[in-house]
Amino acid sequence: xxxxxxxxxxxxxxxxxxxxxxxxxxxxxxxxxxxxxxxxxxxxxxxxxxxxxxxxxxxxxxxxxxxxxxxxxxxxxxxxxxxxxxxxxxxxxxxxxxxxxxxxxxxxxxxxxxxxxxxxxxxxxxxxxxxxxxxxxxxxxxxxxxxxxxxxxxxxxxxxxxxxxxxxxxxxxxxxxxxxxxxxxxxxxxxxxxxxxxxxxxxxxxxxxxxxxxxxxxxxxxxxxxxxxxxxxxxxxxxxxxxxxxxxxxxxxxxxxxxxxxxxxxxxxxxxxxxxxx
Numbered sequence: 001x002x003x004x005x006x007x008x009x010x011x012x013x014x015x016x017x018x019x020x021x022x023x024x025x026x027x028x029x030x031x032x033x034x035x036x037x038x039x040x041x042x043x044x045x046x047x048x049x050x051x052x053x054x055x056x057x058x059x060x061x062x063x064x065x066x067x068x069x070x071x072x073x074x075x076x077x078x079x080x081x082x083x084x085x086x087x088x089x090x091x092x093x094x095x096x097x098x099x100x101x102x103x104x105x106x107x108x109x110x111x112x113x114x115x116x117x118x119x120x121x122x123x124x125x126x127x128x129x130x131x132x133x134x135x136x137x138x139x140x141x142x143x144x145x146x147x148x149x150x151x152x153x154x155x156x157x158x159x160x161x162x163x164x165x166x167x168x169x170x171x172x173x174x175x176x177x178x179x180x181x182x183x184x185x186x187x188x189x190x191x192x193x194x195x196x197x198x199x200x201x202x203x204x205x206x207x208x209x210x211x212x213x214x215x216x217x218x219x220x221x222x223x224x225x226x227x228x229x230x231x232x233x234x235x236x237x238x239x240x241x242x243x244x245x246x247x248x249x250x251x252x253x254x255x256x257x258x259x260x261x262x263x264x265x266x267x268x269x270x271x272x273x274x275x276x277x278x
Contacts, residue, residue: 034247041242060248064227070255073223076137077205080144084201085194088149092156093186097165107157113150118211126214140215144208148201159193160186195263206256224252 033041035049035056060066091110095103129139163186171181187194209225216222222230228248 030246030250033242034250036243036246038241038243041246056243057247057251060231060244060251063244064224064231064248064252065222066224066227066251069222069224069227072137072221073206073225074255076141076144076223077202079137079141080148080205081198081202083141083145084148084152085197087145088152088197089156089187089190089194090182091149091153093160093182095153096157096160097168107153110150110153114154118147122210122214129215135215135217136219137216137221140212143211143215144201144205148197148204152197152201155193155197156190159190163189199260199263202259203256207253228252 029045032048033045035052035054037056040047040050091106095107125143126135129135129143134142167185168181171185176184207225208223209229212223212226213229216226228245231244231248
């Protein structure tokens, strides 16, 4: 290795480390201030806690009704992800295997839907769901499914192009039905893409505020993000109750961070494979 290449590699590592530190700084700021009082946070938000205590986390745990809100958020996220994965994988497979003008038009509609902002259809959508009595968790799950389909179909159809058709034909000759071919042969081959779809849509659904707020309103059924909002509004303090906000945000995002860390290997693989094969 020449001197020039060593210098270039060292510069690359320095840039990557700097970017990593820049990315992790907000996380470190959140964690540090989750163990500090209101006065300590205001006095010096960058300083370490003077004493390590779980009182602030415990208070936030009770204030945002964490077990109830967590159950609602997990239920909503899982229900939406199951629908997104099933519908988008079937649609991507059908579009890839049945080439026609109609399938191409349907595929282009899914791709074009990624360019339509939520705000453009927000009020008509909510009015429609309100008219049929679906401004609740079930309706919210259906709305998330609709919004998540476009990107998911795009990812699945790109990966299905790399699955050899001969595998499906061999299974068909052996007497397998369409559902058996899909669930026993095709679907296991796109595991990395499925994880990518789950992580991307899961993080969005878990952290979304606007759609649950518009659909659920002041209902007692609240997601974690809504509980954070109402805890802030009903805290009875002037200004921002930082000793409540920081630990509440920490315990709210922690479950999704753990899930992402467990699935990151498949997530990176699915994104790279889908990008190349699309």
